[in-house]
Amino acid sequence: MGRNRATLADVARRAGLSKTAASMVLNGREGTRLSAEAHQRVFAAAEELGYRPNLAARSLRTRKTATIAFVSDIVATTRFAGDLIRGALDAARERDHVLLITETQGDATFEQYAIEAVLDRQVDGVIYAAMATRRLTVPPAILGGPVVLLNATSPDGLPSVVPDDEGAGRAVATALLELGHRDAIALIGRNRLKEDDPEVSLAARARLHGIRQALEEADVNLLAECFCTEWLPEHGYAAMRGLLSKPKRPSAIICMNDRLAFGAYQALGEAGLTVPDDISVISFDDDPIAAWLRPSLATTALPHEQMGRRAVELLLDDGVAEPALVPMPLRRRRSLAPPAG
Amino acid sequence: MGRNRATLADVARRAGLSKTAASMVLNGREGTRLSAEAHQRVFAAAEELGYRPNLAARSLRTRKTATIAFVSDIVATTRFAGDLIRGALDAARERDHVLLITETQGDATFEQYAIEAVLDRQVDGVIYAAMATRRLTVPPAILGGPVVLLNATSPDGLPSVVPDDEGAGRAVATALLELGHRDAIALIGRNRLKEDDPEVSLAARARLHGIRQALEEADVNLLAECFCTEWLPEHGYAAMRGLLSKPKRPSAIICMNDRLAFGAYQALGEAGLTVPDDISVISFDDDPIAAWLRPSLATTALPHEQMGRRAVELLLDDGVAEPALVPMPLRRRRSLAPPAG
DNA sequence: AGTGGTCGCTAAACTGATTTAGCAGAGCAT
DNA sequence: ATGCTCTGCTAAATCAGTTTAGCGACCACT
Numbered sequence: 001m002g003r004n005r006a007t008l009a010d011v012a013r014r015a016g017l018s019k020t021a022a023s024m025v026l027n028g029r030e031g032t033r034l035s036a037e038a039h040q041r042v043f044a045a046a047e048e049l050g051y052r053p054n055l056a057a058r059s060l061r062t063r064k065t066a067t068i069a070f071v072s073d074i075v076a077t078t079r080f081a082g083d084l085i086r087g088a089l090d091a092a093r094e095r096d097h098v099l100l101i102t103e104t105q106g107d108a109t110f111e112q113y114a115i116e117a118v119l120d121r122q123v124d125g126v127i128y129a130a131m132a133t134r135r136l137t138v139p140p141a142i143l144g145g146p147v148v149l150l151n152a153t154s155p156d157g158l159p160s161v162v163p164d165d166e167g168a169g170r171a172v173a174t175a176l177l178e179l180g181h182r183d184a185i186a187l188i189g190r191n192r193l194k195e196d197d198p199e200v201s202l203a204a205r206a207r208l209h210g211i212r213q214a215l216e217e218a219d220v221n222l223l224a225e226c227f228c229t230e231w232l233p234e235h236g237y238a239a240m241r242g243l244l245s246k247p248k249r250p251s252a253i254i255c256m257n258d259r260l261a262f263g264a265y266q267a268l269g270e271a272g273l274t275v276p277d278d279i280s281v282i283s284f285d286d287d288p289i290a291a292w293l294r295p296s297l298a299t300t301a302l303p304h305e306q307m308g309r310r311a312v313e314l315l316l317d318d319g320v321a322e323p324a325l326v327p328m329p330l331r332r333r334r335s336l337a338p339p340a341g
Numbered sequence: 342m343g344r345n346r347a348t349l350a351d352v353a354r355r356a357g358l359s360k361t362a363a364s365m366v367l368n369g370r371e372g373t374r375l376s377a378e379a380h381q382r383v384f385a386a387a388e389e390l391g392y393r394p395n396l397a398a399r400s401l402r403t404r405k406t407a408t409i410a411f412v413s414d415i416v417a418t419t420r421f422a423g424d425l426i427r428g429a430l431d432a433a434r435e436r437d438h439v440l441l442i443t444e445t446q447g448d449a450t451f452e453q454y455a456i457e458a459v460l461d462r463q464v465d466g467v468i469y470a471a472m473a474t475r476r477l478t479v480p481p482a483i484l485g486g487p488v489v490l491l492n493a494t495s496p497d498g499l500p501s502v503v504p505d506d507e508g509a510g511r512a513v514a515t516a517l518l519e520l521g522h523r524d525a526i527a528l529i530g531r532n533r534l535k536e537d538d539p540e541v542s543l544a545a546r547a548r549l550h551g552i553r554q555a556l557e558e559a560d561v562n563l564l565a566e567c568f569c570t571e572w573l574p575e576h577g578y579a580a581m582r583g584l585l586s587k588p589k590r591p592s593a594i595i596c597m598n599d600r601l602a603f604g605a606y607q608a609l610g611e612a613g614l615t616v617p618d619d620i621s622v623i624s625f626d627d628d629p630i631a632a633w634l635r636p637s638l639a640t641t642a643l644p645h646e647q648m649g650r651r652a653v654e655l656l657l658d659d660g661v662a663e664p665a666l667v668p669m670p671l672r673r674r675r676s677l678a679p680p681a682g
Numbered sequence: 683a684g685t686g687g688t689c690g691c692t693a694a695a696c697t698g699a700t701t702t703a704g705c706a707g708a709g710c711a712t
Numbered sequence: 713a714t715g716c717t718c719t720g721c722t723a724a725a726t727c728a729g730t731t732t733a734g735c736g737a738c739c740a741c742t
Contacts, residue, residue: 007727007728007729008728008729008730009728009729019728019729019730020730020731020732023729023730023731024730024731027730053728053729054727054728054729055729056727056728056729057727057728057729057730058728058729058730059729060727060728060729060730061728061729061730061731062729062730
């Protein structure tokens with residue numbers, strides 16, 4: 001890989017100058033007193049030789065690698081990971097940086113290994129990402145340098161980027177209220193574990209809080225709240241069936257995520273009910289299936305790509321103290337309608 | 342990030358030996374004549390100081406970085422990317438390597454940038470990945486070192502790892518034949534562009550070929566073939582509606598991917614037909630929705646994680662000449678039944 | 683003439699590892 | 713006593729950059 005590359009010494013020789021001069025010119029150093037002609041000659045020589053600096057040599061001296069570590073608990077499981085990475089990748093490229101990716105798989109040994117691997121490579125900073133929004137404790141070893149938490153918070157008060165789930169909760173409830181839904185709104189996806197243990201989820205509690213807040217302000221009570229052990233389609237399906245077996249049918253359903261909503265759709269379809277004419281559905285995440293469903297599912301989007309960006313910005317750009325609570329835009333789709341009758 | 346790290350010189354000093362000795366001991370060099378006691382002292386010193394070699398310094402000398410570049414066209418778009426990366430990550434870790442990820446977004450400028458970024462960092466090899474199985478031309482710049490194509494082939498005959506779509510096609514057709522389906526099998530997802538242009542897709546042609554082969558062997562003809570401009574749910578939906586409007590109703594449907602199948606399910610549901618009692622459905626990819634559908638969708642899995650692994654193996658382990666055509670396992674699920682009546 | 687300052691540039695040190703070449707001392711044979 | 717080999721180890725070069733310290737020429741001023 002890349003032997004025969006021209007070195008700085010080659011450039012200097014060709015330009016008839018010293019390595020020092022060549023280095024200074026190519027790095028655009030201010031305050032150097034090299035002549036315009038010297039600049040010319042160096043640039044020309046570099047151009048002609050196709051010179052590219054050896055970053056290993058450079059970082060040996062400068063202790064900078066233009067490399068960011070992206071350490072996450074689980075890359076693959078969720079399809080959102082890709083967006084998080086892509087956002088980070090884009091922002092990193094704009095700043096001439098590159099991403100070193102490792103995965104801990106939630107395993108302490110792997111984590112240890114990942115941390116060592118990136119520290120050994122002298123990365124300029126670490127983005128420590130969780131695939132589900134939650135609280136976590138970062139290994140002390142990385143605290144020696146800049147760290148940003150992505151989709152996570154920590155007790156240490158490190159800078160972090162998380163989605164505004166509470167705002168999304170309010171937006172979701174408000175959207176229904178505005179359509180005229182009142183006391184026949186049901187909620188699918190309550191989950192004590194997720195709501196009470198911040199190390200499992202921060203989203204569940206925040207979403208719930210946002211929903212309740214908006215409803216309270218409108219003086220509306222939930223018709224029903226269904227608990228689900230997981231947020232998967234089958235649980236949404238079961239919950240929806242449960243709701244439909246009760247005397248009072250809801251006019252609208254809020255699902256804690258799109259997979260639950262997908263399950264709810266299935267149960268509604270089987271029951272011969274139509275979305276949104278019989279029942280409106282709204283949800284969280286904006287998983288791709290939300291747009292694929294018939295009718296398309298209204299939901300609040302997890303802005304993963306933007307979060308990835310934000311994390312890089314927080315890490316590399318100093319002086320950005322902007323809020324790292326990233327808004328979750330509401331996607332209004334066809335699953336919403338005013339209550340029937 | 343990581344100042345104050347002990348250097349080799351520190352270790353040597355503490356062990357009362359030279360840097361040379363320390364280096365040799367720590368690298369486990371054979372044929373050195375250093376005493377057992379010297380070994381002891383070096384190990385002890387390294388341990389006590391928590392010594393970790395500076396990889397920038399090492400690679401400056403050795404031109405090895407224990408880093409692999411993972412260059413892909415698009416990371417985010419498909420949820421499979423995560424699995425590809427995870428497989429590569431796992432295999433890389435086992436070999437003490439780390440992954441540098443970049444994205445070209447199919448844009449020549451970005452590609453140029455990505456290539457330079459990784460070459461400047463002296464990576465030991467490049468995995469050039471495509472998110473849809475296809476043929477591509479790799480930029481000549483990276484040919485200076487080891488390259489493996491992942492989910493892609495190239496005219497240069499570079500080593501490559503691709504899924505066995507043709508085998509999957511045979512498996513899918515065979516599964517239906519074994520259940521007794523004969524001349525009422527319809528196919529959804531024909532697409533000239535994908536079938537004819539290898540730079541767009543290799544999968545379409547291979548899948549079609551596998552299906553035809555198996556059917557021909559059984560002397561069976563397809564009842565119908567529906568063309569789709571894209572392989573998205575809405576196209577599957579439209580195609581399925583088209584099929585149902587015809588006089589002869591199919592007993593089974595083969596969809597070219599799971600998203601088409603999802604659309605087909607929607608059309609079947611609306612038409613009041615039941616899978617698999619009225620119509621069996623089988624497909625390709627094993628997208629997560631396949632397991633979420635009701636009934637769960639039989640499909641052939643794209644073994645992305647394993648492909649990612651394989652790519653790293655091909656890149657780093659010499660002497661592995663095993664086939665890089667990775668089998669796509671058939672997931673038998675509830676969408677299959679013998680033809681009705 | 684001596685002093686001081688600026689200009690335009692360079693030699694050499696430095697980063698932290700690997701690797702080559704070779705040295706001092708012991709043991710042995712001649 | 714001399715030469716030879718073997719053992720156990722080290723000095724110094726090397727990788728490709730960045731950075732510090734400073735050199736010689738020229739000019740202006742007193």
